[in-house]
Amino acid sequence: MLVFDIGVMLTTFFVVFAAELGDKTQLVAFSITSTSRHPLVIFFATSLALSCSSVLAALIGGAASRLLGTYTSFIAAALFFGFGFYILFSKEAPPVKDCFLKTIAVETGLLRVVPGLFKRRGRYDEGLLRVLRQDSGHALVFRLLLKEKRLFKDDINEDQRLCELTEKLRLARGLRRLPFRRALEEIVRTEEAVRDVYGHLHEHLRLEHHAADRLEDLLAGLEAEESEHVAFFKSVRDGENA
């Protein structure tokens, strides 16, 4: 029974692919992806569910799976209604707020972890202190920015790029326990992600709001400082590697 026939496989592939194009499941995947920010998760879940259901169907056969399908499609209909109402009426935090919260989390996370790492290595110096001082300032700035409610209604919330950059804002797990060089790589990556977010916010304010905006200057300053941090950690890394 477990013979592999490339011809049968290809036939199945094309028949099923053609049957599936424009089918309700594809519409589901399409519409969830267009309203959510996690395309990979949806791709994974959809293809896994489709694969599981077809493996099950191939094993239990046509009549039984149709019978099972009759009962489960009742639950499926309920789920579709649930999803529909959820998408229509759910209120989500604006992406800018999400971005600000993650920025605060990353900056304070760095403040918690980096001193220990550098102390252990005997590299706790003036340069690092300066970086840490600035990073703690950045976290504070973003706490204050959370109160700038007008940003939550700004058209930057429609901006896909901001979401992509926000995705990169996370601290590696177990950074504290990583070997110094590996940790440095991660810190450089994180600081670069933060710098890119600041740069993007700054760019947006510069292009979209022609009136002189005090936030624009503020973010330009943050971006410049963050670039220095990247340079600082890179120089430490290169020193370690030399």
Next chain:
Amino acid sequence: MTRLKLLFSTFAVVFLAELGDKTQIASFSLAAEGGNVLSVVVGACLALTAAALVAVIAGHLIARFVPRKALKIVSGLLFLATGAYLLVSLIVKLASA
């Protein structure tokens, strides 16, 4: 929605909606004719993964050009319509049986 919730809910809705659908019947009939389930299952899984990939890429691309609010309304209605369709076809099936 958090990622895990999204993963489970997408899985549940797709899995339940697809059980007993035409794809399974197609793959089953092919399995019966060819006599080897393995190639059928592999072919079907690859096809479904490809179809999912097409849908996800299309959804991701359209999100760049269409405002989120419009997409939310259209997708919400699409879900409600699919739910209604499933329910109606279920009732028709049960009535004719």
